[in-house]
Amino acid sequence: MFHAPDISFYIISLGCSKNLVDSERVNGEMRAVGFRPAESPEDADILIINTYGFIEDAKKESIEAILDAAELKAGVRPGFGRKLVAAGCLSQRYRRDVASDIPEIDFVYGIIDDGFVPGLCAAFGVEPATAVGGHVRKLPLIEGLPYRYIKIAEGCSNNCSYCAIPLIRGPLVSFPPERVLEDAKAAAAGGAMELIIIAQDIASYRHGRTGLAGLVNAVSVLNGVEWIRLLYCHPDHMDRSIIDLIRGNDRIVKYIDIPFQHASRSVLSSMGRKGDVASYLALVEELRSRVEGIRIRSTFMVGYPGESDRDFDELLEFVEKAALDRVGAFIYSPEEGTRAAGTGPRVVPAVARRRHARLMKLQRGISAKSMERLVGRTLRVLVEERIDEHTWAGRTEYDAPEVDGIFYLTGGNVSINSIVKARVTDSTEYDASGVLA
Numbered sequence: 001m002f003h004a005p006d007i008s009f010y011i012i013s014l015g016c017s018k019n020l021v022d023s024e025r026v027n028g029e030m031r032a033v034g035f036r037p038a039e040s041p042e043d044a045d046i047l048i049i050n051t052y053g054f055i056e057d058a059k060k061e062s063i064e065a066i067l068d069a070a071e072l073k074a075g076v077r078p079g080f081g082r083k084l085v086a087a088g089c090l091s092q093r094y095r096r097d098v099a100s101d102i103p104e105i106d107f108v109y110g111i112i113d114d115g116f117v118p119g120l121c122a123a124f125g126v127e128p129a130t131a132v133g134g135h136v137r138k139l140p141l142i143e144g145l146p147y148r149y150i151k152i153a154e155g156c157s158n159n160c161s162y163c164a165i166p167l168i169r170g171p172l173v174s175f176p177p178e179r180v181l182e183d184a185k186a187a188a189a190g191g192a193m194e195l196i197i198i199a200q201d202i203a204s205y206r207h208g209r210t211g212l213a214g215l216v217n218a219v220s221v222l223n224g225v226e227w228i229r230l231l232y233c234h235p236d237h238m239d240r241s242i243i244d245l246i247r248g249n250d251r252i253v254k255y256i257d258i259p260f261q262h263a264s265r266s267v268l269s270s271m272g273r274k275g276d277v278a279s280y281l282a283l284v285e286e287l288r289s290r291v292e293g294i295r296i297r298s299t300f301m302v303g304y305p306g307e308s309d310r311d312f313d314e315l316l317e318f319v320e321k322a323a324l325d326r327v328g329a330f331i332y333s334p335e336e337g338t339r340a341a342g343t344g345p346r347v348v349p350a351v352a353r354r355r356h357a358r359l360m361k362l363q364r365g366i367s368a369k370s371m372e373r374l375v376g377r378t379l380r381v382l383v384e385e386r387i388d389e390h391t392w393a394g395r396t397e398y399d400a401p402e403v404d405g406i407f408y409l410t411g412g413n414v415s416i417n418s419i420v421k422a423r424v425t426d427s428t429e430y431d432a433s434g435v436l437a
């Protein structure tokens with residue numbers, strides 16, 4: 001039998017912010033039962049890869065990460081040796097294949113849940129220093145960041161035809177408000193000034209009588225929380241209560257991520273979504289008229305099976321008229337087990353690529369104009385990094401970490417992880433710069 005305090009671990013977290021929160025949970029639980037965090041993968045006795053695998057590129061990246069980690073097992077020391085663990089979306093979806101195709105893996109687990117740490121201890125003959133169980137505090141993989149993701153639900157019940165996530169993570173389960181508040185309180189106490197509310201679709205959150213607005217309003221009164229950011233609201237579930245929540249609460253940044261995915265009624269209907277150009281434009285208009293200065297991010301998919309030239313033109317029309325501030329786009333890829341994978345006809349790959357390029361070209365001009373409108377304004381900037389003697393990098397409230405732009409700040413001394421006011425003097429398509437106000 002081995003003892004947890006004698007054994008170190010390192011987590012490699014792949015994919016999205018939802019997976020990162022699962023990795024933070026593992027980090028908290030492993031440390032709570034006595035395992036020691038290692039400085040690097042090379043130093044770790046247990047290497048945990050939290051994989052993702054809902055699209056083809058994600059699967060490839062996850063497999064490469066496992067194979068890279070497997071190389072570290074060569075020439076391992078005697079005794080406990082070095083153990084390799086694969087968990088998360090990829091191993092949930094392809095558990096048998098992962099185990100049989102990569103024999104270097106010592107423990108395969110699916111989506112992180114209550115059974116992960118006890119299962120790992122049992123598999124490796126490790127005695128925990130304290131009892132396993134209960135809701136343990138999540139711990140960040142990188143210390144000192146001014147923001148943390150707060151996951152409020154698992155799974156998704158929207159069942160969009162192209163999406164493997166409901167197959168992997170199951171139907172929507174909203175977490176109890178007290179559990180979300182506990183996570184938020186711990187994140188704020190740990191120095192996070194910005195809490196980012198996430199789930200596959202936060203607009204669908206409901207636990208008993210508590211909906212998204214009640215939950216987020218409760219989080220917003222916690223000490224130390226300056227900004228709350230709402231990510232991933234399915235457009236068909238956006239209602240007045242969510243718009244009023246953003247409008248009425250000063251701590252909620254005036255920014256929202258609504259993945260529209262498309263605008264053509266026939267494509268959206270085939271996807272299992274309800275909108276069209278008119279209804280989605282009306283939603284954008286309502287948001288802008290009720291929440292002054294709000295900036296909207298979205299994601300679109302091109303090349304969905306059966307997407308005609310006319311459907312694509314409708315999408316371009318929507319993108320042009322909606323003039324969203326930030327847009328990401330990707331090309332459809334069939335995922336086994338999803339309804340869309342059996343739907344035809346497929347769009348020729350070269351056509352899909354051309355559509356993607358046209359959409360992004362159109363959006364580049366729109367994004368650049370949207371950024372230009374910030375020039376001359378004074379904005380709050382969360383300072384995150386010192387670039388050189390005179391320059392700091394940070395984000396305005398209109399930029400989410402990891403996906404949006406950077407604000408370059410000059411004109412005085414500022415502290416990392418503080419919010420300052422800055423006057424915007426210049427902008428590019430994604431980034432802006434300015435001076436301390």
Ligand code: SF4
Binds near residue numbers: 156159160200201
């Ligand atoms: S809402 Fe998002 S996560 Fe849920 S099924 Fe649709 S695309 Fe997938």
